[in-house]
Amino acid sequence: MSGLTPEAIIQALGALVGERGLLVGADMAAYEQGARYGAGQALCVVRPADVQEVQAVVRWCVEHGVHLVPQGANTGLVGASTPDASGTQIVLSTSRLRGLCEVDVANRSVTVDAGVTLQELNEQLEPHGLWFPIDLGANPTVGGMVAANTGGTRLIRYGDVRHNLLALQAVLLEPAGELLDMGRALRKDNTGPDLKQLFVGTSGAGAVLTRATLEVHVRPSQSATALVVPTSDDAVLQLLQALERDLGDYLSAFEGLSGNAMQAAIDHVPNLRNPFAPEPAPDFAILIELEAASSKAYTGLDLQEALNAFLQDQFEQTIENAVIGNGHELWHLRHSISEGARALGKPIAFDVSVPRSQIMAFCRAARAVVAAEFPFLHVVDFGHIADGGVHFNVIWRNDASQPYDAAAVQALRDRIYAMVVQQFAGSYSAEHGVGPHNSAYYHRYTTPTALQLAQGLRRLVDPRQLCGSVDFGSAPQS
Amino acid sequence: MSGLTPEAIIQALGALVGERGLLVGADMAAYEQGARYGAGQALCVVRPADVQEVQAVVRWCVEHGVHLVPQGANTGLVGASTPDASGTQIVLSTSRLRGLCEVDVANRSVTVDAGVTLQELNEQLEPHGLWFPIDLGANPTVGGMVAANTGGTRLIRYGDVRHNLLALQAVLLEPAGELLDMGRALRKDNTGPDLKQLFVGTSGAGAVLTRATLEVHVRPSQSATALVVPTSDDAVLQLLQALERDLGDYLSAFEGLSGNAMQAAIDHVPNLRNPFAPEPAPDFAILIELEAASSKAYTGLDLQEALNAFLQDQFEQTIENAVIGNGHELWHLRHSISEGARALGKPIAFDVSVPRSQIMAFCRAARAVVAAEFPFLHVVDFGHIADGGVHFNVIWRNDASQPYDAAAVQALRDRIYAMVVQQFAGSYSAEHGVGPHNSAYYHRYTTPTALQLAQGLRRLVDPRQLCGSVDFGSAPQS
Numbered sequence: 001m002s003g004l005t006p007e008a009i010i011q012a013l014g015a016l017v018g019e020r021g022l023l024v025g026a027d028m029a030a031y032e033q034g035a036r037y038g039a040g041q042a043l044c045v046v047r048p049a050d051v052q053e054v055q056a057v058v059r060w061c062v063e064h065g066v067h068l069v070p071q072g073a074n075t076g077l078v079g080a081s082t083p084d085a086s087g088t089q090i091v092l093s094t095s096r097l098r099g100l101c102e103v104d105v106a107n108r109s110v111t112v113d114a115g116v117t118l119q120e121l122n123e124q125l126e127p128h129g130l131w132f133p134i135d136l137g138a139n140p141t142v143g144g145m146v147a148a149n150t151g152g153t154r155l156i157r158y159g160d161v162r163h164n165l166l167a168l169q170a171v172l173l174e175p176a177g178e179l180l181d182m183g184r185a186l187r188k189d190n191t192g193p194d195l196k197q198l199f200v201g202t203s204g205a206g207a208v209l210t211r212a213t214l215e216v217h218v219r220p221s222q223s224a225t226a227l228v229v230p231t232s233d234d235a236v237l238q239l240l241q242a243l244e245r246d247l248g249d250y251l252s253a254f255e256g257l258s259g260n261a262m263q264a265a266i267d268h269v270p271n272l273r274n275p276f277a278p279e280p281a282p283d284f285a286i287l288i289e290l291e292a293a294s295s296k297a298y299t300g301l302d303l304q305e306a307l308n309a310f311l312q313d314q315f316e317q318t319i320e321n322a323v324i325g326n327g328h329e330l331w332h333l334r335h336s337i338s339e340g341a342r343a344l345g346k347p348i349a350f351d352v353s354v355p356r357s358q359i360m361a362f363c364r365a366a367r368a369v370v371a372a373e374f375p376f377l378h379v380v381d382f383g384h385i386a387d388g389g390v391h392f393n394v395i396w397r398n399d400a401s402q403p404y405d406a407a408a409v410q411a412l413r414d415r416i417y418a419m420v421v422q423q424f425a426g427s428y429s430a431e432h433g434v435g436p437h438n439s440a441y442y443h444r445y446t447t448p449t450a451l452q453l454a455q456g457l458r459r460l461v462d463p464r465q466l467c468g469s470v471d472f473g474s475a476p477q478s
Numbered sequence: 479m480s481g482l483t484p485e486a487i488i489q490a491l492g493a494l495v496g497e498r499g500l501l502v503g504a505d506m507a508a509y510e511q512g513a514r515y516g517a518g519q520a521l522c523v524v525r526p527a528d529v530q531e532v533q534a535v536v537r538w539c540v541e542h543g544v545h546l547v548p549q550g551a552n553t554g555l556v557g558a559s560t561p562d563a564s565g566t567q568i569v570l571s572t573s574r575l576r577g578l579c580e581v582d583v584a585n586r587s588v589t590v591d592a593g594v595t596l597q598e599l600n601e602q603l604e605p606h607g608l609w610f611p612i613d614l615g616a617n618p619t620v621g622g623m624v625a626a627n628t629g630g631t632r633l634i635r636y637g638d639v640r641h642n643l644l645a646l647q648a649v650l651l652e653p654a655g656e657l658l659d660m661g662r663a664l665r666k667d668n669t670g671p672d673l674k675q676l677f678v679g680t681s682g683a684g685a686v687l688t689r690a691t692l693e694v695h696v697r698p699s700q701s702a703t704a705l706v707v708p709t710s711d712d713a714v715l716q717l718l719q720a721l722e723r724d725l726g727d728y729l730s731a732f733e734g735l736s737g738n739a740m741q742a743a744i745d746h747v748p749n750l751r752n753p754f755a756p757e758p759a760p761d762f763a764i765l766i767e768l769e770a771a772s773s774k775a776y777t778g779l780d781l782q783e784a785l786n787a788f789l790q791d792q793f794e795q796t797i798e799n800a801v802i803g804n805g806h807e808l809w810h811l812r813h814s815i816s817e818g819a820r821a822l823g824k825p826i827a828f829d830v831s832v833p834r835s836q837i838m839a840f841c842r843a844a845r846a847v848v849a850a851e852f853p854f855l856h857v858v859d860f861g862h863i864a865d866g867g868v869h870f871n872v873i874w875r876n877d878a879s880q881p882y883d884a885a886a887v888q889a890l891r892d893r894i895y896a897m898v899v900q901q902f903a904g905s906y907s908a909e910h911g912v913g914p915h916n917s918a919y920y921h922r923y924t925t926p927t928a929l930q931l932a933q934g935l936r937r938l939v940d941p942r943q944l945c946g947s948v949d950f951g952s953a954p955q956s
Contacts, residue, residue: 104833104835105719105835106715106718106719106834106835107833107834107835107836107866108722108834109833129723148668149668151666151668155665155666156665159637159641160666162672163637163641172927175927175930178927180925180927180928180931181925182928184833184903184904184905185833185903186831186832186833186866186904186905186908187633187634187831187834187865187866187867188629188633188638188831188862188865188866188867188905188908188909189831189905189907189908190626190627190629190679190905190907190908190909190910190911190912191905191906191907191911191912191920191923191924192679192680192912192920192924192928192932192950193676193679193680193931193932193935193950194640194675194678194679195928195931195932197672197675197676198671198675200672201668201670201671201672202670202671218722218723218726237584240584241583241584244586244696244771245607245696245771245773246772246773246775246776247772247773247776247777248696248771248772249727249728249770249771249772250727250772292727293722293723293726293727294724294725294726294727294728294784295723295724295725297724297787298724298725298784298785298787298788299725299777299779299784300778300779300784301777301778301779306772306776306777306778307776309775309776310776353664353665353666353667354664355582355585355587355662355663355664356584356585356586356665357582357583357584357585358585384666387665387666388585388664388665388666389665389666425662425663426662426664427662427664427666427667427668427669428669429667429668429669430664430666430667430668431666431668432668433668434668434669434670442669442670445669446669446670447658447659449650449653449656449658450658450660450670450673452653453658453671453673453938453939454670454671454673456934456938457671457935457938460931460934460935460938461931472670472671
C-alpha cells in the first residue's frame with residue numbers, strides 16, 4: 001500500500017479519469033456488492049473512458065502499490081469482481097469501454113470493447129443473421145465473459161468463450177500499463193505460445209482486459225424443444241447417446257431438472273405453469289433443444305417433427321413421458337429454478353462438473369450424502385447433462401428443522417467438493433470460475449507443482465499481485 | 479553441455495531405457511531428417527517405454543545439461559522435431575508410449591498415450607461410431623498433434639486440437655522430471671489458469687507431452703461433395719456466406735484450389751483424372767464437403783440432394799460450373815497437389831492465414847507480387863478458405879529461367895510474410911507452428927512485450943532451455 005491518504009489516491013485517480021470517471025461514497029454501492037457473493041468496500045471506483053485511461057490508471061496503481069479489482073457488469077457468482085472489506089482496493093470498471101463493436105461479416109467475427117454487454121453485442125450481430133451463442137441467466141460484459149470463460153446452457157454445441165476467442169487485448173501490470181495485443185482475427189494461427197490463454201478463465205487476475213475478437217455464428221432458423229421423463233437414471237445417458245447419434249448435428253441443450261427443482265419454480269414463480277399438469281412434476285426431467293441454422297428450402301428438415309419421431313422410438317426404451325412444448329415456456333421453467341429455490345430459503349450453491357458418463361451416479365451419490373448426513377437440508381439440483389456440469393444446489397429452507405448454521409454449511413461444502421474432486425474426477429468450479437468465495441478449494445485441490453507454475457505465471461504479468469481479487473499462486477488463504 | 483563424452487551419455491541413457499530403447503549410428507537416420515525441413519545429427523535416440531522412463535531421462539538430461547528434442551511421428555513441417563547439426567542433442571522419441579487408449583463412450587472422450595498415432599486412435603474409436611476428426615495429409619502421433627495444435631481441412635466444423643483437448647499430461651524440466659497432470663476429462667472446468675494451454679502449439683518446447691484426453695465426435699453417416707467454379711474472386715466469399723447461412727450445420731470443408739495447383743496434380747500424379755475433362759482445369763475451383771452425423775430415418779435429409787439444390791440456385795450468381803462428384807475422387811485431387819507440385823521442382827512453402835474476408839484479396843496480391851518481382855517462379859496455391867488458411871506455395875521449377883538461388887528464396891519469404899503480417903493482418907504460420915525453419919519470423923513479428931512474456935513462460939518450466947528445438951523467449955537467432 002502506498003502511504004498516500006485515501007483522499008490523495010482519489011484525487012490522483014480523478015485527475016486521470018475525470019469527474020465522470022470517478023465514483024465515491026454511496027455511488028459505489030452497486031460496484032461493492034457481488035451478484036451472489038462478495039460484499040466489500042472500495043476506496044473508489046474508476047471508470048476509464050478508453051484504453052489510454054486504463055493504461056494511465058494501471059501505471060499509477062503499480063507505481064503507488066494500489067490494488068485494483070477489474071469489474072465488468074459485476075454478474076459473476078464467486079465474488080471475483082468486488083473489492084475486499086479493507087477499503088483500500090479500487091474497482092476498475094470497464095463499463096465505459098464501449099467504443100468499438102466492429103462486425104466482419106465475411107470473417108464471421110467481431111472485435112469488441114470489453115465493456116460491451118452480451119445483449120448489446122447480440123443486438124449488433126442480429127441484422128447480419130449472426131449471434132454470439134453463449135446462453136446464461138445474466139447479461140455480462142465481454143471482458144467479464146473472457147475472465148470467467150463463460151459456458152452456459154449451449155456449450156455442447158458452441159463451446160465456451162475460450163473456444164470462440166480469436167484475439168484479446170489486455171493492459172498488463174508488468175510492464176506497468178503496457179498494452180498487449182494477443183492474437184488476430186484468425187482461426188488458424190500457431191505462432192508460439194498462445195499468450196491470450198493466460199487471461200481466459202482467471203477471474204480478472206493479473207491484467208485488465210480491454211478488447212476481444214470473437215468468432216460468431218449463424219443464427220438458427222428453426223429449433224425444437226421437448227421436456228422428457230426418463231425411465232431411469234441409466235436411461236438418461238442412453239438417451240443422450242442416442243440423441244447425439246441420431247440428431248447430434250442439431251443438439252444445443254440437454255438440461256437435467258430434478259423434481260425438487262421444477263417444484264420450487266412451479267410453486268414460487270408467478271405465472272409459471274406445471275407442464276405436466278394435472279400430473280405432478282416427475283422426479284426428473286430433461287429439457288432437450290435442437291437448433292438448425294440451415295434453410296428448410298434445401299434440407300426439407302422439420303426439426304420438431306424429427307425430434308418427435310425420435311422420441312416416439314425412445315418410448316419405453318429410455319423415456320416414459322414427453323411434453324412437446326412451446327420452447328419459451330419450457331425454457332422459462334428451466335430459467336426460473338434459481339428464483340424458485342431462493343424463495344425456499346438460503347441456497348448453498350455447487351457449480352460442479354464430472355465426466356458426463358458419471359453425472360447421474362454423482363447426483364445420486366450426492367443426494368444420498370445430503371439425506372444421510374444433512375437431513376435438514378433440501379436438494380434442488382439441475383444441470384447441463386451433456387457437458388457434465390451440475391448445479392447441485394442445496395437449500396437451507398426457511399422452515400428447516402434446524403436454524404441456519406455456518407459451520408454445517410462449511411461441512412457440506414467440504415463434503416460435496418471432496419466427492420466431486422476425489423471420487424468422481426470432477427471439478428469444484430465448472431463454469432463460475434474461482435473467486436474469493438471458493439479460492440480455499442483452489443488451494444486445497446491444486447497440486448504443489450501446478451500451484452508453483454501458477455505463481456510463476458502471475459509474477460510474470462503482475463509481480464506485486466495488485467490486479468484482481470484472487471491470487472492463484474499464493475500460499476493457501478485461510 | 480555436460481562435459482561428459484558422447485559415449486558416457488549414451489551409456490547412461492541406455493541404462494535408463496534399456497537396449498530396446500536406445501538407437502545410435504545408422505539406426506537414427508529416420509529420426510534425424512524431418513518430413514520437409516530439418517536435417518541434423520543426434521547424439522543418440524532414446525525411446526522410453528513408459529512415462530517413468532521419460533521422467534528418468536528428463537531428470538538425467540537436466541542434471542547433466544543435455545539437450546533433448548521430443549519427437550512423435552516426425553511428420554511436422556517446420557523442423558521442430560529433429561536435432562540440430564551439432565551432434566550434441568538427443569532425440570526423445572515418444573513412439574513407444576502407446577500403452578493407453580481408453581475410450582469413455584458416454585463421455586465422448588478418449589485418454590491416450592502420446593505415441594499413439596491418429597490412425598490408430600481412429601481405429602480404436604471406429605467400433606463406437608466415434609472419430610477424432612482432424613484431417614491432414616500425414617499420420618502424426620497424439621503428442622505431436624498437441625505440440626503442433628494440428629488444424630487440417632475440417633477445422634471449420636470441428637476446430638483444431640486445442641478445441642478438443644480436455645486434459646494433458648507432461649513431464650517438466652523444472653522441477654526436473656516432474657509429472658504434471660493438467661485438466662481432467664471435463665468439458666466445463668474453470669479452476670484457475672488453464673496450464674495445459676502453455677504446451678499446445680509450442681512445438682515441443684519446455685516439456686515432454688506424455689498423455690492427452692481428447693473430446694471425440696460422432697462419425698458422420700452421410701456426406702456430400704462438389705467441385706465448383708466461382709464466377710469471380712468476390713463470388714467465393716459470397717458463396718461461402720450463402721453456404722453457411724443455408725447449409726451451415728453441415729459444412730465440413732471449403733477448400734480453394736488454384737488452376738496451377740489442380741494442373742500440377744493432374745499432370746504428375748498417376749491415375750488422377752481431370753474432373754473437368756474434356757475442358758481444361760479452370761483458374762480456380764472450390765471443393766465443398768458437407769457431413770451429417772444424424773440419422774436420415776429422422777431427418778429425411780439427403781445431403782447430396784440438398785447441396786445440389788443449393789448449387790442450382792447459386793448458378794449464375796456465384797458459380798458457373800460444378801462437378802458433382804465422387805467424394806473420394808475429388809479429395810484425391812485435393813490431396814495430390816503437394817505431390818504434383820514437388821514433381822515440378824523445389825517447393826517454397828507458405829503456410830499462412832488471413833481473416834477469411836481478406837483471403838481472395840491476399841491471394842490476388844501475393845500472386846501479383848510473384849509475377850512482378852519473381853517472374854521466374856510458379857505459384858501453386860491452395861487453401862482452406864473457410865478458416866482463412868492458405869498454402870501459398872511457390873515452385874522453383876526444374877525448367878525455370880533462372881537457376882535455384884537461396885538468396886532469391888529468402889527475399890521471397892521476407893516479401894510474402896511481410897505482406898501477410900503487415901498488410902493483411904495475418905499469420906506467418908497458420909497450422910504448421912514454429913520451428914527452426916521459420917523461427918526467424920517469430921522473432922521478427924513478435925512484439926518485445928510478448929517476447930518477454932514468452933521468455934518468462936519458458937523459464938518457468940525449462941529454465942536452461944534444454945527441451946525442444948525452438949526457443950520462443952530468446953533473442954533472435956540469426
